[in-house]
Structures are given as structure tokens and as C-alpha cells.
Amino acid sequence: MRTHELVLRQVEADLAAGRLRLGDRLPGERALAGQLGISRPSVREAIRVLEAMGVVRTAVGSGPDAGAVIVADPASPLTATLRLHLATSHLPMGDIVQTRVLLESWAVREAAGRASPSQVAAAQQLLDAMDDPELPRERFHLLDAEFHVALAALAGNVLVSTIMASLREAIHGYVIAAVPTMAEWSPIATLLRSQHQAVLDAVAAGDGELAARLVADHIEGFYRTSRLA
Incomplete structure (x- = not known):
């Protein structure tokens, strides 16, 4: 399994278990990387894949809308x-x-x-x-x-x-x-x-x-x- 797929699996598991819901924000790159024992570039790659899949919406910056937010746009x-x-x-x-x-x-x-x-x-x-x-x-x-x-x-x-x-x-x-x-x-x-x-x-x-x-x-x-x- 490629390392970025670990992030995809984790997000899928969290959604299925109700730990993540529509509108929730994913943990930051550093937190996800530390949690899964992978590099931050692998986390970034996974988030790009999730965005292409219509699962998250990303925004740069440090405000309340920044980061990767769970959406539903299949x-x-x-x-x-x-x-x-x-x-x-x-x-x-x-x-x-x-x-x-x-x-x-x-x-x-x-x-x-x-x-x-x-x-x-x-x-x-x-x-x-x-x-x-x-x-x-x-x-x-x-x-x-x-x-x-x-x-x-x-x-x-x-x-x-x-x-x-x-x-x-x-x-x-x-x-x-x-x-x-x-x-x-x-x-x-x-x-x-x-x-x-x-x-x-x-x-x-x-x-x-x-x-x-x-x-x-x-x-x-x-x-x-x-x-x-």
C-alpha cells in the first residue's frame, strides 16, 4: 500500500464510524503525519486525491475556513x-x-x-x-x-x-x-x-x-x- 493510501483509509474509517462528518475539518498535515507515521508530502498527496474525489474542499491560510473540510460532491x-x-x-x-x-x-x-x-x-x-x-x-x-x-x-x-x-x-x-x-x-x-x-x-x-x-x-x-x- 502506498503511504498516501493510509490517509485515505483512515478518513474512510473515520467517516464510517461517525468520527468525521460533513463540515468537519481534517486534522492538520503534521498531526496526520504523526498519527499515521508517514511524511507530510504523503499527507498532502492524499488530501489532493480526496479533493479530486469530491470528499474534501481545501483552502489555504490560517482563518476559520482554512484546511481540508469534509464535503459531499460525488x-x-x-x-x-x-x-x-x-x-x-x-x-x-x-x-x-x-x-x-x-x-x-x-x-x-x-x-x-x-x-x-x-x-x-x-x-x-x-x-x-x-x-x-x-x-x-x-x-x-x-x-x-x-x-x-x-x-x-x-x-x-x-x-x-x-x-x-x-x-x-x-x-x-x-x-x-x-x-x-x-x-x-x-x-x-x-x-x-x-x-x-x-x-x-x-x-x-x-x-x-x-x-x-x-x-x-x-x-x-x-x-x-x-x-x-
Whole structure:
């Protein structure tokens, strides 16, 4: 085991045992190094790894916000990892599409009839913002991404919501690059709006099977049109 992994193991054990909680500050480099019998550079390396993993946030200085503080931001490192593997073509876009279909169809099926009126209203606000015919394409797709993440969140599964947010963020650049090449944007935007609304209406009406079928058709249809998958 590399020495910096001792710090990772210790932080994991402390979190699992409740000795560390969100918002707590890690002991200083010197204290951790002495506690684990390793060098301070090894401690610094471990903290950099923890920050990249979204487990801690660091700030320099000597004030109350300085040091490494326990946070929970799993979407950020997951997004970065997905984006890199998409760039290497190790993760084919077609597999990403299939994963989205699986996650989102499950999420809307679970959410149907269970989502609160306020949750449905929040998703509806995103759709209403997309109704502006003068909306730039990039802004349209940013709202589109927010809507799909909000839709997945209606199921109440934090892990599914996190994965969905990471998937959408990881592929956003590819979508934006493809959008300008799509001819006849206005009818495409109109179709996407109506599909979004139909999915949300099915969720609000408690028809999970219809919502799942509609969202799968919507996702697969868009990627066929954009020729991304």
C-alpha cells in the first residue's frame, strides 16, 4: 500500500464510524503525519486525491475556513472521469445513451404518482422557460439538461440523480457541438418541448409505464437526429 493510501483509509474509517462528518475539518498535515507515521508530502498527496474525489474542499491560510473540510460532491469527479473516457472513446456514446434510457425510464416509472406537486411544478418551470422561440440553442440545451436531471431526481434516489447529473454534464459539450449541424432547428425544438411535456404529464398523472416509454423514445430519437450515437 502506498503511504498516501493510509490517509485515505483512515478518513474512510473515520467517516464510517461517525468520527468525521460533513463540515468537519481534517486534522492538520503534521498531526496526520504523526498519527499515521508517514511524511507530510504523503499527507498532502492524499488530501489532493480526496479533493479530486469530491470528499474534501481545501483552502489555504490560517482563518476559520482554512484546511481540508469534509464535503459531499460525488458528481464533480464522476463527471470528469466520464468526460475523459468519452474523449478516449473507451465509453461509446451509444452505451451512454443506453444507460440514460435505463436510468431515466426507471426514474420516471418510480416517480409517477409519487412526485409532489412542488417537484412537478419545479420541473414545469424549466419546460416553461424552454418555450421562448427566441431562446438560443445552447441555452435550450442547458435547460434541457436541467430538466432531465430534475426528472430523474423525482424518484428520490440520490445515486441515480448523481449519475444522471454527471452523464448530462459529461456529454453536454458533444451535444452543443452537434446542435449547430442540425437543420430545421425550430421544428426539432418544438418536438422536444412536446416530448418533455408529455413525459412530465404522464409522471404527474401517475402513469409510470407511459412515462418510461415516452422518455426512452425521446432520448433515443434525439440521439438519432443529432447523429451522436
